[in-house]
Amino acid sequence: MRSHTLVGRVKLLWVAIGVATLSLARSSSALAADELPHHRVELKADRALPGCADAFEFKALLTNWVPVSTIDPTAARALVVRIRRLPDGGKSVDTTITDENGVAVSTDHRDYSPRTDCFKVLYWTAFDAAMRIRAAAPKKEEQAPTPLVEPPPSPQPSPCPSPKCPACPPSLKPPTAAAAPKKRGFVAVGGVVSSGLMPDWAPGLRVAGGVQLPQLSLELDARWMPLWKTRPESSTEVEAHTFTMTGAGCLKRAPFVGCLFVMGGAVGATALNRWYVGHGVQGLFGVGARSAVELPFAEHFAVRLDVEVAIPLFGTGLDTIAPSLWETLRSFTTGGGSLVYAF
Structure with a gap:
């Protein structure tokens, strides 16, 4: 709680500095404003990052390094900042400066780690944009220095030279943004419900794992549906797993995920009748497609909802006793939810 209060105070301090700059820059930096081209500011951020969409705070930070007159909503030049949320919770920032014709004259891309809050992202983005605006300013023509009239020599010994001005503080340089993890592992545990794999709806357990890349992932998924009594065939009861x-x-x-997968496994059944008991196990292999929504609620945890459709390429009916319980394995659907832990 104390760290959140400190972050809030730091943000208020920077905003106060920006507001003060807005009121003083016209009188103290009029000449500098004429030297820099004017730009309009366009800040866009994903809905998942509301704190990164504060245009007022971004402009206030920007005026720490450029005069307020440089920010002009009617200017032909534009400073466009686009902030996106990365799959692992980090931030991706694209900064573009366009000229009067709308042609990009400067672009920059940076990725920030999930631990970097939106205020720091806006701060370093504003710093970098200000440096690029200054670099794009037209160079003033050098003027010949006006000759100075030398005063007559003084009979007194020259005074001691004034002490050297203290060294100026080093300019702030944005730290190198921590690169987003190239890949992350994950495990998931949850439940599923399937229709079509057995003659009736059947619940089951799901355990999954894999590797997450920035925009791709490789997943391995195992499911078990325990012995389940399905619809009877006249006087015969069937238990399947x-x-x-x-x-x-x-x-x-x-937060969306789309997958193509291959599937293999086995279906077993027991047919119970007053005259006989039949057992059978049949393998299957197929392909399918899966769609999911993954909703993170902590740095390492997320809730995932899946729906998929699979089509067996081969896999015959379970001929436990003639006639078979069903002719062939048909296409089936599966849905469920799970808790995901990324590391």
Whole structure:
């Protein structure tokens, strides 16, 4: 709680500095304002990053390094900042400066770690943008220095030279942004419900794991549906159970995930009748597609909801006793939810 209060005070301090700069820059920096081209500011941020969309705070920070007159909503030149949320919770910043014709004259891209809050992202983005605006300023023509009239020599000995002005503080340089992790592992545990794999709806358990890249992921998924009594066939009762595994390649556009997968496993059944008991196990192999929504609620945890459709390429009916319980394995759907831990 104390750290959040400190961050809030720091933000208020920087905003106060920006507001003070807005009121003083016209009188103290009029000449500097004429030397810098005017720009309009366009700040855009994902809805998942509301703290990064504060245009007033960004402009106040920007005026720490450029005069307030440089920020002109009607200017032909533009400073465009786009902030996106990375899948791992980090921030991706693209900064573009365009000229009077709308042509990009300067671009920059930076990634920040999940631990970097929006205020720091806006601060270093404003610093970098101000340096680029200053670099784009037209160079003034050098003027010949006006000759100075030398005063007559004084009979008294020259006074001691004034002490050298203290060294100016080093200019702030934005630290190198911590690169977002190249890849992260994850595990997931949850439950599923399937229709079509057995003659009736069936619940089961799901355990998954894999590797998450910035926009892709590789996943391995194992599911077990325990012995489950399905609809009876006249006087025969059927108990079925399944075990399946899938290997998937997924495309991620937070918070959405889309996957294509291959599947293998086995379906077993027991047919119970007053005259006989039949057992059978049959393997299956197929392909399918999966869509999911992954909603992070902490730095390492997220809730994931999945829906998928699979089509067996081969896998015959379970001929435990003639006639078979069903002719062939048909396409089936599976849905469920799980808790994801990323590391």
